[in-house]
Amino acid sequence: MAALEGFEKPRLKALLEHFSAIEDPREPWRVAHPLPEVLLLVVCGTICDCDD
Secondary structure (H helix, E strand, O other): OHHHOOOOHHHHHHHHHHHHOOOOOOOHHHOOOOHHHHHHHHHHHHHOOOOO
8 A cells, every 4th residue: 555655544544444344245256356456546546536
């Protein structure tokens, strides 16, 4: 998580806790990455204006 070094860890943990409350509709056997982590990456990418 070198790209997230500027963020405060408690804030990242708080975001992950909030995202953990969201129900994951995917089939468990097809999940490669936990939904809260995927959502965190999407939010960070959006903040950084990533488009790829």
